[in-house]
Amino acid sequence: MAMAAGEGPRIDTIEQESARGLWDAASGAFVGASLRRSIVARGWTVPDFARASRLDPGSVYAAIHGRRVRDTTAIRIFETLERRQPMMVVWE
Numbered sequence: 001m002a003m004a005a006g007e008g009p010r011i012d013t014i015e016q017e018s019a020r021g022l023w024d025a026a027s028g029a030f031v032g033a034s035l036r037r038s039i040v041a042r043g044w045t046v047p048d049f050a051r052a053s054r055l056d057p058g059s060v061y062a063a064i065h066g067r068r069v070r071d072t073t074a075i076r077i078f079e080t081l082e083r084r085q086p087m088m089v090v091w092e
Contacts, residue, residue, distance in 0.1 A: 022081075023074070030077070032066040039064075041086040053080035 022034045039049045039060075046064070050057040053076045063069045063077060 022078075027066075027068070029066050029068045030063045030074070032064045035077070036064050038081055038086070041088050042081065042084040043087050044084075049080065052083075053077060 022030055022038060024031055036046075039046060042049075044052065046060055047057050050060045053060070055073060055076055059069060059073050060077070063073065069077075
């Protein structure tokens with residue numbers, strides 16, 4: 001993919017990433033791509049994140065795929081993300 005003159009790769013700030021949000025209140029589910037980026041930006045793999053959050057990896061993958069999860073699962077995901085600051089910004 002060629003870039004126009006003066007155009008570089010897209011780098012989002014943390015504020016821009018959080019503006020898109022991780023949680024869709026209307027559907028009661030995570031925004032999968034944003035959740036995956038948030039996990040990776042903090043240096044975790046999905047299995048490592050599942051261990052850190054004391055969740056079954058299947059529950060984390062369900063959240064990443066935009067499926068509804070239990071309230072306790074959502075709370076554990078948010079709490080675990082808050083424990084580690086992003087080391088980088090990841091985009092697709």
